[in-house]
Each structure stands twice: as C-alpha cells, then as structure tokens.
Amino acid sequence: MTTDISHGLSATSASVSSKVNAGEITVSNVSKSYGAGLFTKEVIKDCSFTIECNKLTVMIGPSGCGKSTLIRLLAGFEKPTTGDIKLGGKPITGPGRDRLVVFQESALFPWMTTYENIMYGPRARGEDTQENRDQADYLLEKVGLTAFRKKYPPQLSGGMQRRAELARAMINNPEVMILDEPFRGLDCMSKELMWEYYAGLYEESRRTNFFVTTDIDEAIFLADRLLIMSNVPGQVRATIEVDLPRPRRLAFVFDSERANAVKMEALSLLHEEAMKSFTGGSKAAADFVEAYSRRSSKAEAG
Amino acid sequence: MKITGLRKTLFSRATLRAVIALSVFLVLWEIGSQSKQWLGFTVPWIGQVPAPTAVLKAWVELLSDPGYWQSWYMSTLRVLAGFFAAMLIGIPLGLFMAVNRTFNGLAFPSFEILRPIPPLAWVPASIIFWPTQELSIAFVTFLGAFFTVVINVLGGAKSIDVRFFQSAQSMGSSQWDVFRRVVLPATLPSIVVGSAVGMGITWEVVVAAEMISGGGGGGGSGGGLGFFIWNSYVGGSYEQIVVGMISIGIAGFACSELLRTLGGYFTPWLKKR
Numbered sequence: 001m002t003t004d005i006s007h008g009l010s011a012t013s014a015s016v017s018s019k020v021n022a023g024e025i026t027v028s029n030v031s032k033s034y035g036a037g038l039f040t041k042e043v044i045k046d047c048s049f050t051i052e053c054n055k056l057t058v059m060i061g062p063s064g065c066g067k068s069t070l071i072r073l074l075a076g077f078e079k080p081t082t083g084d085i086k087l088g089g090k091p092i093t094g095p096g097r098d099r100l101v102v103f104q105e106s107a108l109f110p111w112m113t114t115y116e117n118i119m120y121g122p123r124a125r126g127e128d129t130q131e132n133r134d135q136a137d138y139l140l141e142k143v144g145l146t147a148f149r150k151k152y153p154p155q156l157s158g159g160m161q162r163r164a165e166l167a168r169a170m171i172n173n174p175e176v177m178i179l180d181e182p183f184r185g186l187d188c189m190s191k192e193l194m195w196e197y198y199a200g201l202y203e204e205s206r207r208t209n210f211f212v213t214t215d216i217d218e219a220i221f222l223a224d225r226l227l228i229m230s231n232v233p234g235q236v237r238a239t240i241e242v243d244l245p246r247p248r249r250l251a252f253v254f255d256s257e258r259a260n261a262v263k264m265e266a267l268s269l270l271h272e273e274a275m276k277s278f279t280g281g282s283k284a285a286a287d288f289v290e291a292y293s294r295r296s297s298k299a300e301a302g
Numbered sequence: 303m304k305i306t307g308l309r310k311t312l313f314s315r316a317t318l319r320a321v322i323a324l325s326v327f328l329v330l331w332e333i334g335s336q337s338k339q340w341l342g343f344t345v346p347w348i349g350q351v352p353a354p355t356a357v358l359k360a361w362v363e364l365l366s367d368p369g370y371w372q373s374w375y376m377s378t379l380r381v382l383a384g385f386f387a388a389m390l391i392g393i394p395l396g397l398f399m400a401v402n403r404t405f406n407g408l409a410f411p412s413f414e415i416l417r418p419i420p421p422l423a424w425v426p427a428s429i430i431f432w433p434t435q436e437l438s439i440a441f442v443t444f445l446g447a448f449f450t451v452v453i454n455v456l457g458g459a460k461s462i463d464v465r466f467f468q469s470a471q472s473m474g475s476s477q478w479d480v481f482r483r484v485v486l487p488a489t490l491p492s493i494v495v496g497s498a499v500g501m502g503i504t505w506e507v508v509v510a511a512e513m514i515s516g517g518g519g520g521g522g523s524g525g526g527l528g529f530f531i532w533n534s535y536v537g538g539s540y541e542q543i544v545v546g547m548i549s550i551g552i553a554g555f556a557c558s559e560l561l562r563t564l565g566g567y568f569t570p571w572l573k574k575r
Contacts (some may be wrong), residue, residue: 077468097474107465111487111571120483121473152571172473 023088023175023208025051025074030083031233032069043069045233047083051176052225056202056209059236060219060266061229062274062288067212068104070234071180074210075101087176097121100174102182106161108153114164115140115149121172132171139167143197159190163197170201176208183218192250195221199248216270220244220263221253228269231277231285238269267292328354352541357548360541370530373546377512377526378553380436381504384443388500392448393493396455401485413452421446421507425514439511439526446507447500454499458492459485491572494565498558505554527553 027049033042043066051057061067072078073085076095085092087099108117118139122132140146143163145156153161162182169177183194199222202209213219219226226240242262244253253259271292274285311317334345335353344350352360364370399406399413421442428438466488470480512528525533527550534542566573 075468075472095468095471097472100472101468103465103469107463107469109466109484109487111490111569120470120475124470124473124475124479124483154571168473 024053025176025208025210026086027051027070027074028083028085030070030073030080030085032066032073032078032081042233044073044080045235047235049227049236049239051208051210053208054206055224056211056222057225057227058211058213058219058223059227059229060213060216060270061234062231062270062277062285063214065229065231066234067229068180071101071178071212074178075099097125097172098175100169100172100177102165102169102177102179104181104184106153106158106165108161108165108168110153113150113152114145114156117153117164118168118171120168135171136167139170142201143167157190158186159194162186162194166198166201170205174207176210179209179211181213182211184214191215191218195248196250198222199246203247216263216266217254220259220266221248221250226262226266228266228273230273231282237273240266240269267295352544357541357544360539361545361548364542364545370545373525373527373530374549374553377505377508377528377550380440380443380508380512380526381501381553381557383440384445384508385447385497385501385504387440387444388447388451388504389497392451392496392500393455396452397459397485397489399452399456400459400489401481413449417449417453421503422510422514425511429515435515439508439515442511443504443508446503447497450500450503451493451496454492454496455489458489458496462488490569491565494561494569498561498565501557501561502554505550505557509550 027047030044030047031042032044033040035041047066047070059067059070069078073080074092076092076099092099109120112120115136118136119128119132122128122136137146140149143166145160145164145167148156148160148164153164156164165182182198183191186194195218202222211219211222220242223240223242226242227236228238228240229235230237240262244256244259244262270288274288274292278285278289331351332353332355335351335356338344395409399409424442424445425438428441429435432438432441462485466484467480470484475483508526509528509531512526513532527546531543531546531550534540534546
C-alpha cells in the first residue's frame, strides 16, 4: 500500500518544506470569529495546514464547517482574527491576482460574452495582446465552448458557465487557483463531465490548486492531497495523499480498488468528525451519522 | 428576414387581440355617446363625451392646423429638455452616490426629503424662481424625471453582486476599470428602466405644468398640448379635448417605445434566451 494516510495535523508537513516555494500557501494557527462579546462565533479555530506547490489540494468537510470563510481568508477578502497566512513566504494582505478565486455558482459578468469574460483579466491589466487572444481561443476550445464564444452567460447551460469560469480564471496564470465548490448545484452527469474537463486543465498546467467541496467522489477523483475538515470551529483533522494515477478519467478511476480504499478511509474519518459533533449536540451532523450507519449495515448484510 | 419578422408581428395573436380590444372599446364608446339620438336615453358619463366619429372629424380638421402641430412641438421640446437634463444630472449623481459612501451620506437625506414633493407642487416656486415661463415649465418637467432616474440608478448600482467586485479585483482590475466595466454595465438595466419610467412622468408633468402656467409665452399657439386641452375646454370644443388627450397618449407611448428599443440595444444580454 502506497496510500499514505496520516492522521495528525498537516502542520507537520509545513516544517518538512521549510524552503520557500512560490505558490505554496502556509496557513498557521489561523482563527476567525465573527460578532463581538457574548455573540462571538468562532468559525475557524487554530487551523494549520499547507497547500503544496503544483499540487491539487482538495478540502472536504461537512457543510458549514468554515470552508467558505477559509476561502475568503485565502483570497484576502477578509483577514484572520489571529494567526497568519503566507503565500510563497510572504503574508497575504489583500486580494491579488496571484490567487484567483472561482466561486460557488457563476460569477461570470452577464453583460459580457463568453469570450469577453475570458479576456476580462488580460484587458483589465492592459494586456489585450495577440498572445492572450490566442490563449483565450485555446482555452475556449479546451473547455468545449468555441461555438459559444459570442453567447452571453444567461444563454449558456449551467455546466458551460462553470467551464467558462474556469477558462476565465486560467488565462490569468495565477500562482494559485482557489475553487469554492465550483460545481455545486449541477446535476450528477454534468458534474462528472466538469471533473474531467477540470482534471484535464489541471494536468496540463500543474499549477497549485486549492479545491473545496462537500462531495466525496469529487474530492477523490480530483485530489493529489485530501484535507479533511472538522465541524465548526473548523480545523484540518487529517491529510490523505491520493496517489491515483493521472490523467484521471471517469472510465477507470471509480473502478479502481485504491480509489475505493481511499474513499472508505475518508468516509470513516468524516464519520469520526460527525460523531464527535453529534455527541456534542449538533443536529447538523445527524444526517451524516445516520447515512453512514445505514451504509455500513448494508455492507455487513451484503 | 426583416420583412417576415414584421409580418409575424403584424399578424401575431397578440396584435389580433389588441385590434379586437380597441375595436370593441371604440364601438362601445360610439354606442354610449350616440344612444341619446338612437334610443332616447343617456348612458351616464359616457353620454357626455363626444363620440369617436366626432373626435375623428375634429382631428382630421386639426391635422392641417399649424397651431395643433405647434402644440406637439412645444410639448415635445419641453419633455426632451427636461428629460435629457434629468438623465445628464441624474445618472452621474446616482452612480456617485452609489460608489462614494461619504457623498451618499451627505446627499441622501436632502434628496429623500425633496423626492416625495410632487413636481406640480414646485410650479409656483419655479415660476417665481426662473426668469422665463419656458424655463419654469422645463424645470418642473426635469424634476419629474430626475428623482426617478436617480433612485433607479442608485438602487441598481447598490444591488450589484459583491462577487462581481471580488472576481474583478482578483483578476487585477483597477478601481476605474471596475467602475467602467462592472459598475456601469451592471447598472445599465436600471438606467433603462429609470429612464422609461421617468419619460412617462415627464409627459404627465409637462401637461399639468402647461395648464397651470398658462402655456408659456406664445399664448394660444405656443402653449403645448396641455394648454391646447385647457384652451379647448375654455372654448367649449369638447372634441378637441379628447384629441389633445389621445395625442398625449400617443406621444408618451412613442417616447417610451423608443426608449425601450434603445435600451434593448444597449443591454443585449437581457434579450430572450
């Protein structure tokens, strides 16, 4: 078994790579709380992990565990209450084009065509060059939207919008791409199609990607490294190295025994977390706990 | 392609319904007005209104009267002057209030106190304030559109999804770039709506202002459609009153339609899917 499953905090891996990598994000002892006085709610508490350079790191955790808050911190839209976040050794002070965020649901500009949307970044920086135009054409083809370059976002299907959004982010060559449940709300089939498109884009560029999701299959299909979050206040509880071969294709990933082993491991870790918060009185974890117990009783019966 | 498109519009079910509804309305109106002669009893209210045939006759006569066209011209001119002034001042003001919190804090309270004052309540003050009658009518017309335009632009610009700003920012947009390529286009639909509503109000206001102020300097011929109606009332020509009313209806409809078409041209992404 080459699947390395380490249950400890991934802060340990930060010390391993003490040399500074461009595009590597280190999150150390970050806490974030909202409100004041008695009404303070701590969403993230003492959270530490590393987003390794040129890898696709997927973070999975129950909904409402502070993932989106973490994304806003990484993007620089908000600042942590305590602790610090560094990109390539330098602290993050605000939004910047070295980190691009792809949001839940579409944030494409409805008043621009697909092509204009993709060219937004280059034009914003005054780089409307032939090279960038060619790159836009290439990306359009890569995400299968060449025929839709002159359409406006409302004229595209949900899946097309997400792909256009991926292309719009990729053209800016960010050091880090941050994706906040980018395929949420799509139906099952389109979602799987998105995974293949996205995996293809990633495998070609191999830039640092940070992908947040609640979907376990999505996480395993895409991830090089899988971070498992605890319930609120959010912390990274475990890291799993997912060493499935690339390129990843739907045709074989989910048939592989290793993928299943990783999935079971991840699920049992998530279950541990859910149990903890369930016994702690949280109703949010109840569904997961019940689903997990039904799944395992089915496995025993079969 | 264009011809078939036009034919489709002309012979569509919607057009057919519009024609039927208008015909039924005109026929009932005619019967109502004529009933005294045919059946010997008067339908209340409608019996006092001139019949459509009489109105049509008066209208045909007026078509060759330069005074009637002068009224059209005067009112249109006042509406356009007031409307464009409102757009010219209202759109930048609304946008500036939306993007600058300090300015919004300074301007919004006085704006909100002045806004509920009906434009017609401004008539006496503006007659005193402005040197010519023409200017005071144009000013009142301007007020009619101004507040609507500002409140629409302000509302539109303030309700822009924060994710648009965040993604523009993370793609390296400067402040000016965000304003030009995010705020402005995102507010355009509200500007179109605001101007269409504002245009409707300017027509309402100009007519009333003309009636109250006595129709500007030119007396009977320079008075505009509002004064035309008032003058017809004073002169006892009831057919002409109705002609004046319908003329205003047509003018307002044409202006709004023109704005809608123009607005559609500026906001192509809002077209049907």
